[in-house]
Amino acid sequence: MGWSDGGMAGMRIIVCLPSREATRVEDAVEEAMAPFERDYRRGEDLDIWDTWRITEGLPVLSGFERDSRLVHHSPTAHHTDGRTTTLETIPSEYGWCAGGPRALLDLPTSQVHLEQTRALADAIWQRWHELATELPAALARDSFYESHFCDIDADTCEACERISVGYSAQPLVRAFGDYLGTLSTTRGLGGPAGTYDPVITIDPVTRDEFVGRAVKYALPQRNILSLDGWWYEDGWTGIHGACHSPADCPHTPDLAPGYEHIADYLASLPADTLLFNVRCHV
Structure with a gap:
């Protein structure tokens, strides 16, 4: 399928990664997203995305706008068939980024x-x-x-x-x-x-x-992929990427359903946890 950055129908999700992945962001996000690609090999609940890209969408804490640890638009769009598409890289608007350490982001999670x-x-x-x-x-x-x-x-x-x-x-x-x-x-x-x-x-x-x-509606961050590989979308119960399907999953989600729990989770993460805004077609 093609990619229309800007007019694409889809969703945004915050992908959470440990700080050690700072030197391999694109690969680490790809690995985190992989269990949820639309490949029709496991339960249909895990067939979620067919294209994704790291893109602007997270506000930067005042004073850190030019911090080198921040990540901006990725030029690469990833597809479920393994292809990648190179897109124009547009500089982030001042005060915004595509991701970085949680401590540098001004998220309304208080x-x-x-x-x-x-x-x-x-x-x-x-x-x-x-x-x-x-x-x-x-x-x-x-x-x-x-x-x-x-x-x-x-x-x-x-x-x-x-x-x-x-x-x-x-x-x-x-x-x-x-x-x-x-x-x-x-x-x-x-x-x-x-x-x-x-x-x-x-x-x-x-x-x-x-x-x-x-x-x-007070919390713009409504979808996250947690450090432990749980996909939370629109306040619903999480889907664990490590399991074949929700029906067969023996694990307890690391978040309760609800938008406020997403806010609490993001606020509780270590300051150096990496958060990335991923835009995906679902």
């Missing part, structure tokens, strides 16, 4: 950050439901297209503005917006996943669901 996000999301969920018991129920934003403006295909700036005004004028939505305005930040809780339209993102979900979603 437990304090997670607890702040969790507490804020809890308070937001609570306030919405308090207001919902005091004020008339609100309509979702999309219903203003359906109920108030039939010509949804027109989608003119004027129509959009009228819809926004109509939606925001609802007492419950207005009061909740006023409450959000008193907060210094919503820490990534905006947009469709959080507070953009609370009628559909907060009202119908449980407190635990809303808080869990907030924690998920």
Whole structure:
């Protein structure tokens, strides 16, 4: 298959390696990724990637932007059939890299950050439901297209503005917006996943669901390949590369399911542990 760097459909995963691999990064990442290549020789759960490349995606701790221990874009894309493709190497944006020692990376893995996000999301969920018991129920934003403006295909700036005004004028939505305005930040809780339209993102979900979603989006590092060869993707239970299939694996994953456990794991690694951002087609 071909490779489209920039428009490729796929995922990013942080590959963790011991510090001794600093002199053979490309080979070490290739060996770590090998158990998960799509070769159809073992359980289908292990047939994950067909192309990968080390590429920019990790923030550098301030003051270490030019540290020689940092790794930047690799020019090589690896394929499941053993081929490699040489690509243009674009310099990393200042303050970003493709990998290096954990101590040089500015990863949002602080437990304090997670607890702040969790507490804020809890308070937001609570306030919405308090207001919902005091004020008339609100309509979702999309219903203003359906109920108030039939010509949804027109989608003119004027129509959009009228819809926004109509939606925001609802007492419950207005009061909740006023409450959000008193907060210094919503820490990534905006947009469709959080507070953009609370009628559909907060009202119908449980407190635990809303808080869990907030924690998920507070942590950009959602996928990792651990030092012990466990592949964790999207908060699910790990897949052990050393075993034929998850059903036959007698080992206990080194992380519990959940995004916050990925954060804890990265934060707990020795400072010289190597972390690399790998972009792969799955």
